[in-house]
Amino acid sequence: MSTPTFDRRGLLLALTGLVAGRSWAQGGGPQAWENWKAAFVDNEGRVIDDGQAGISHSEGQAYGLLLAQAYGDHETFERIETWTRATLATRQDALMAWKWRDGAVRDWRNATDGDLLRAWALLRADRDSGWSGHARQAQRIARDIVQICLAPDPRIRDEPLLKPSDQAMATDAAVTVNPSYYILRALIELGDASDQPALIRTAAHGERLLADPGAMRDWIEVTPGGLAPADGFEDRFGWDALRIPLYLAWSGRTAHPALARAGARFAATSTPGHVATVTGPEGRMRQQSNAPGFRAVSDLAAARAPGPAGSAGQGYYPATLGLLAQIAWKEGMKRHSPVKAPTLHNRRLDGGR
Structure with a gap:
């Protein structure tokens, strides 16, 4: 499996520009x-x-x-x-x-x-x-994530899944997964810098996992038969899952199918100037918001520059996502090499070969 490379010099130059007081993006x-x-x-x-x-x-x-x-x-x-x-x-x-x-x-x-x-x-x-x-x-944390927070995929035993916590359910029958925890760029860069190839492999497998329409939920269970809604959690695309397009954009995955699916979810709003923040499994809007931070993430899902981050008065979560969206747009603008996993792409994910 080859390791994707990021334009570190370009990233450092962007960071240096911001330190000097120049804005990365509008707002x-x-x-x-x-x-x-x-x-x-x-x-x-x-x-x-x-x-x-x-x-x-x-x-x-x-x-x-x-x-x-x-x-x-x-x-x-x-x-x-x-x-x-x-x-x-x-x-x-x-x-x-x-x-x-x-x-x-x-x-x-x-x-x-x-x-x-x-x-x-x-x-x-x-x-x-x-x-x-x-x-x-950073290396210590990366090591312990590998040792404590990875579990075999019940469909393909030698492919790792990212557990949402050390005590999350992980058996031969099902592994509980939060799809929004897959921050591909972080996994790849940490795996590279810490000599933890399992993190890079987790990113590759996670990228494939996120391409499954069944992963467009806050919580899922990965079973030998495929993806299913997680037991004990509301079946929805909501406060957790809306970060999926943020992290994919930050990782330069502008053509990933989950971005278009997330965009369709956000567009399910019924009120101008709002985005749907919670949608049911059928894609129908359950909650919506006009918070600038949520709208900035919706912009990323639509492959456009995020609007102004807005004021802190919108609350911690949307305000945070709004600023992260600005950084994700800047750092994810250049296409990065996709995660390569030759053994993964030659396998079926229903446990077959």
Whole structure:
């Protein structure tokens, strides 16, 4: 299996331009970052999710690190990482507990997307911004994701699936998967930098998984017979799944079929200026929003430059996605080599050969 390569010099130049104070995209300039930081990062470096009663979680800390690195804000990056190490990153492994509230960790299970995003942010800080001292921790996290958070696909035993947490169900009969946790570019770059080829193989298999229409859900189960709605979760394309097009665009997968499918979901809205944020399995709109951040992700799904990120007044989640969409558009504009997995493409995914 060959390893895709990214234009690291071009990425570094883009980052350098932003550090110098130039906006990457409309509505995604330094003031948007300052607004986000003022609204959602406290003095200690805790990222606050105002949509979930002010809790903090591994995903939010990782998003804060990614944004601080992209905007060249070294002080805020270190402040967020310091709080994270002192509170969430206190398990026996290198992964984070996922939930903090009222002064204490409330759930010690990890959320794999948070760990993947944090490791990627640490790698980018060391590699692209020259903020040394973070590469080793990124490697530790990558190693423990491989050791703890991968499981064999019941359809093809030697192809890995990304578990959403260390304790997620993974048996010969079914593996629970959150499709929005597949951040292909992060998996590939971390696998390359940390000498963890299993992460690159996970990205290749995940890219194929996301091409299945059955993966257009917040949660799925991968079974020997194919993909099915996950037991115990609402069958929908909603708050989790709407990140699928964001991460595919960020990874340069502009022709991936999931982008068009996501675009159709977003377009199911019934009100001008809104996008459908939750749709049922049949594609019908259940909830919609006019938040600029959600509309920015919808723009990515339609292969167009995202509109202004908007103010922090729209809430933590859409405000965060709006800024990430600006970065994804800039970094994903150039086509990157697709993940190559010759053994994968010659196999049927119903367990046959």
